[in-house]
Structures are given as C-alpha cells and as structure tokens.
Amino acid sequence: MTESAMAGGVGSEATRIMLGVNESTINGYPHASISSKGAFEWTLKKIIRSNPSGFKLLFLHVQVPDEDGFDDMDSIYASPEDFQNVKRRDKIRGLHLLENFVKRCHQVGVACEAWIKTGDPKEEICREVKRVQPDLLVVGCRGLGPFQRVFVGTVSEFCVKHAECPVVTIKRSAEETPQDPIDD
Amino acid sequence: MTESAMAGGVGSEATRIMLGVNESTINGYPHASISSKGAFEWTLKKIIRSNPSGFKLLFLHVQVPDEDGFDDMDSIYASPEDFQNVKRRDKIRGLHLLENFVKRCHQVGVACEAWIKTGDPKEEICREVKRVQPDLLVVGCRGLGPFQRVFVGTVSEFCVKHAECPVVTIKRSAEETPQDPIDD
Numbered sequence: 001m002t003e004s005a006m007a008g009g010v011g012s013e014a015t016r017i018m019l020g021v022n023e024s025t026i027n028g029y030p031h032a033s034i035s036s037k038g039a040f041e042w043t044l045k046k047i048i049r050s051n052p053s054g055f056k057l058l059f060l061h062v063q064v065p066d067e068d069g070f071d072d073m074d075s076i077y078a079s080p081e082d083f084q085n086v087k088r089r090d091k092i093r094g095l096h097l098l099e100n101f102v103k104r105c106h107q108v109g110v111a112c113e114a115w116i117k118t119g120d121p122k123e124e125i126c127r128e129v130k131r132v133q134p135d136l137l138v139v140g141c142r143g144l145g146p147f148q149r150v151f152v153g154t155v156s157e158f159c160v161k162h163a164e165c166p167v168v169t170i171k172r173s174a175e176e177t178p179q180d181p182i183d184d
Numbered sequence: 185m186t187e188s189a190m191a192g193g194v195g196s197e198a199t200r201i202m203l204g205v206n207e208s209t210i211n212g213y214p215h216a217s218i219s220s221k222g223a224f225e226w227t228l229k230k231i232i233r234s235n236p237s238g239f240k241l242l243f244l245h246v247q248v249p250d251e252d253g254f255d256d257m258d259s260i261y262a263s264p265e266d267f268q269n270v271k272r273r274d275k276i277r278g279l280h281l282l283e284n285f286v287k288r289c290h291q292v293g294v295a296c297e298a299w300i301k302t303g304d305p306k307e308e309i310c311r312e313v314k315r316v317q318p319d320l321l322v323v324g325c326r327g328l329g330p331f332q333r334v335f336v337g338t339v340s341e342f343c344v345k346h347a348e349c350p351v352v353t354i355k356r357s358a359e360e361t362p363q364d365p366i367d368d
Contacts, residue, residue, distance in 0.1 A: 015230045042350070046199045046319045051235040135230045136352065160344060166226070168320065168352040 014111065017043060018058040018134035018165075020125045020155065023097055025183050030096030033184040034177075035140030039170040040101060043138050044108060052110035059101050059114035060128050061094050062121040091116065122158035129163045136166050142184050143171035198295065201227060202242040202318035202349075204309045204339065207281055209367050214280030217368040218361075219324030223354040224285060227322050228292060236294035243285050243298035244312050245278050246305040275300065306342035313347045320350050326368050327355035 021036040023029045032040075048055045077083060098114040105112040117124040129137055141156035156169040178184070205220040207213045216224075232239045261267060282298040289296040301308040313321055325340035340353040362368070 015233065047231055049196070049199065049235060049238040051233060051238065054233040054235065166352045166354055168350045170350055
C-alpha cells in the first residue's frame with residue numbers, strides 16, 4: 001500500500017474529535033455521567049483503536065450556572081465574596097471532571113485538550129464547534145423515550161441539528177441505564 | 185503504552201462501519217452520488233486513516249424499484265421476460281456502483297463487503313443495521329434547507345432517528361454542491 005493510496009496517511013493532520021462531557025447526576029462531581037463515559041470509551045475502542053497518534057480529543061464541559069446553585073440551597077451567602085467562592089468551587093469541580101478524562105488519554109497515548117464553558121450546554125457546544133471546527137463531535141445520550149425527553153431537553157438532538165460538523169450520538173446500553181432513566 | 189491501556193488494542197475485532205451508498209442523480213450508474221463519495225472519503229481520511237486493518241467497511245446500496253422504472257419510460261415491454269431483463273440490468277448497474285467502492289478499499293487495504301437491497305432506502309438501511317449490527321453507520325447527505333428537504337425526503341434524518349447503532353451524517357461541502365442542490 002502506497003502512502004498516496006491512504007487517504008489519511010501518516011503525515012496528515014490528526015483527526016480532531018470533540019467530546020461534550022458532563023458530571024453524573026447521581027454521584028455529582030468529579031464523576032462523569034454514564035453517557036459521557038460511554039461516549040469516551042466508544043471513541044477509544046471503536047475509532048481511535050490502536051492508532052492514538054492519528055487523533056486528538058477535545059473535551060468540553062459546560063457548566064450550567066443556575067443548576068449548580070440549586071445544590072447549594074442550604075448555604076448562606078453573606079457577601080459578594082461568597083458568590084465568588086461558589087463560582088470558584090464550581091470551576092474546580094469541573095476541572096476535576098476533566099482531569100479524569102485527560103489522565104485516561106495520557107495512559108492511552110492520545111493527545112488531548114480540555115476546557116470549561118459556562119452557559120446552556122447545547123448552545124455552548126455548538127458555539128465551540130463553530131469556533132474550534134473539529135472533524136467530529138461525539139455526544140453521549142441517555143436514549144430516553146419521547147415522553148421523558150420533553151422534560152430533560154436533549155443536548156444531543158440539538159447538536160445533531162445545529163452543530164456545524166459531523167455529529168455522532170452514543171446511547172447508553174440497557175445494562176448501564178440506572179433505575180430512573182433520567183439519571184445519568 | 186501497554187496493550188491493556190489501549191481500549192481497542194491490536195487483538196480486538198475490527199470496527200465495522202456501514203455506508204449507505206447510492207448512484208448519482210446527474211450521471212446515473214455506475215457513478216456514485218456526490219454525497220456517497222463524500223461520506224466514503226471522510227471515513228477513509230478522518231476515521232480509518234493509517235489503520236486499515238482496524239476497520240471493515242460494509243457498503244449497502246438500496247435500489248428503488250419504481251424510480252428506476254421511470255428512467256425507462258420510452259421502452260416497450262412486450263413480455264414478462266422484458267421486465268425480468270430490466271430487473272437484471274438494474275441489479276448489474278448497482279453492482280458496478282459497488283465495484284468502484286470495493287476497488288478503492290482494496291487499494292487502501294481495508295476489508296469490505298458490499299451488497300444490494302431493493303426497497304425504500306431509509307427503511308432498508310435501518311433493517312440492515314438491525315440485522316448486521318455495525319458499530320457505526322455513515323450516511324452522506326445533501327445538506328438541503330428545510331424547504332427542499334420536504335420534497336426529496338431525507339434518508340439521513342430518518343436513519344439518525346431510527347437506526348439501532350450510532351449514526352454520523354456527512355454533509356456535502358459548498359464547493360461540491362451542484363447548481364441545483366437537489367442533484368447529487
């Protein structure tokens with residue numbers, strides 16, 4: 001096989017795969033959601049395989065400001081600094097989430113980058129796709145039925161429609177689905 | 185890097201990628217549509233890269249019986265055998281379409297299989313996904329606006345919703361889009 005016959009030869013630029021990852025609704029930070037982990041493992045196993053140098057993974061974690069505040073209903077905020085501290089703490093939690101993915105990449109030998117954005121996950125993911133222009137976006141999804149989907153909003157469906165790059169959504173397997181399928 | 189650290193190590197089974205391919209609306213058989221070619225080239229360049237032994241491509245071409253008949257409005261059918269001949273000729277045209285993809289795979293050194301089904305493309309693709317259970321389905325799409333989509337029906341959208349495996353749709357680039365975007 002000649003080099004020219006190979007469409008993606010050794011000399012060509014790495015395929016850049018963006019992964020949207022979030023925290024577990026059951027275990028919270030720094031644990032990744034079941035669907036995020038599934039999407040990551042699928043990418044390693046089925047796409048990257050034994051060719052880590054051919055790929056670069058871009059991890060994006062979007063923090064939802066209001067939702068995070070909800071966990072903290074019992075806290076007392078006495079000064080502007082208290083709010084700053086909460087924000088800082090959330091950021092640190094997000095970093096711990098990303099750290100685990102980055103560690104795993106280093107074990108496997110695949111290059112990666114990871115960063116945090118704040119806002120609406122589906123919109124931030126599409127905005128970052130536009131900015132970063134990955135070759136592929138991989139998003140995990142819970143694989144909910146139509147009735148359940150209405151209540152949780154589906155980041156993956158939005159990305160399939162609006163992200164300006166090829167998108168693949170990876171559904172959780174039946175064995176991985178928690179008792180309440182809304183959990184992740 | 186140890187073998188165990190690699191999720192998809194050398195010893196693991198090849199990633200099976202199914203590609204739905206169809207003929208060009210402009211040039212007819214045996215020419216593949218622009219979007220089919222785009223999906224195939226994307227798969228080679230961005231996913232398979234320099235690791236052909238890690239993958240197996242499964243090409244499915246679905247022939248639409250009525251649509252093919254339409255090309256032939258001027259023919260005269262005088263006996264049942266005439267219809268048999270048309271069917272045989274269509275099948276041969278479909279085989280020529282697939283032959284080009286299979287040839288390219290052999291050049292690149294990636295294993296492949298190719299076969300033809302008759303029926304409604306979106307339904308046949310989903311049925312074959314269910315039967316064959318690939319790791320990923322890649323479908324090209326024309327990237328039409330919502331108004332144009334209504335008239336042509338979108339195989340890719342249907343597959344994203346209904347195929348029982350991860351699906352990625354590859355849009356044609358602006359440069360590849362013909363003057364009439366319905367053409368492919």
